[in-house]
Amino acid sequence: MSSPRLPKRPDHPDLTAAGEEFFFPDVRTTVNLFAIHTRSVGRDWSYPPHEHPQYEINVVLTGEQIMVVDGRSYTQREGDLVLLRPGIVHSSHSSGEGFTYFCMHFDIDDKLFLSLLSRLEQVLFPAEGTVAGQMGPALSKLLDLSALEGMGAGGDSVAKRMRIQSAVFELFATLWEAVSSEAAHLPGRGYVQTELAHQIASRLQGRVNQPFGQVGSVEKQDGIEGISSELGISVSHCNRVFRSVFGVSPRVYLSGLVLHEAKLLLADPQWSVQQIADMLGYGDIAHFSRQFKRWSGQSPTSYRKSAMQESPSE
Structure with missing residues (x-):
């Protein structure tokens, strides 16, 4: 039986027919993901000041929360994204009504990606802005996984974990693309x-x-x-x-x-x-x-x- 042949895209040459080779870049990136969750809280909810050694992505899905980062208060509305660097003291509380948020902690060994993240001074990315807007579809894909049967705390199959990792890498790729143009204009080396x-x-x-x-x-x-x-x-x-x-x-x-x-x-x-x-x-x-x-x-x-x-x- 002959092996299946991939369809030829009009914008790519038929490398097999041309007798050429294409090498994809090696991938040696390690990502650790911690405490990925969504939570709905009431009007009196609050979380005390704390810090952690990982990066954190926090997105308000519905409602509004107050995030205090290094003593500065940010009002985070629906769709707004907060990106926190490791070691930053932060706390959060309701603004008077209940709200729902998504949170993910991570560390990654990609030096170039870390260099980009470490140079970003911005904490809050508004929903109508470039970064949060471009990350929306990738974030939705990750959130959709929570609706799959067995994706809760007991869902530990290899396939499910791989789908989470795939969605997170897509989220990172979008984050990279969204903030690269902004970071390129930052001063320094x-x-x-x-x-x-x-x-x-x-x-x-x-x-x-x-x-x-x-x-x-x-x-x-x-x-x-x-x-x-x-x-x-x-x-x-x-x-x-x-x-x-x-x-x-x-x-x-x-x-x-x-x-x-x-x-x-x-x-x-x-x-x-x-x-x-x-x-x-x-x-x-x-x-x-x-x-x-x-x-x-x-x-x-x-x-x-x-x-x-x-x-x-x-």
């Missing part, structure tokens, strides 16, 4: 340079992920020049911005990626050192050996022996 540095890092990773036999070539200066050209910046600016964020030059960062790939291959006994050199784009095994020893302090053969000794026996 943070967002603009951090985003550019991560774009450079993503392209370096993409070079390493390309087909075997081409990886070694990206170590050369034309690899950095190619990335600089793609981003419309000079090589010197590329190096300066990348070093300011990652602490090393793009070339050193790339060497670390290639070294990691080489170590993975050397740990697999089915490949000879010559084959690994060929796969990584070093047709000359002596060149590969010199590079590997310069990176790691060991020859490829010595590393392989030590790796085999450390591997647990079957």
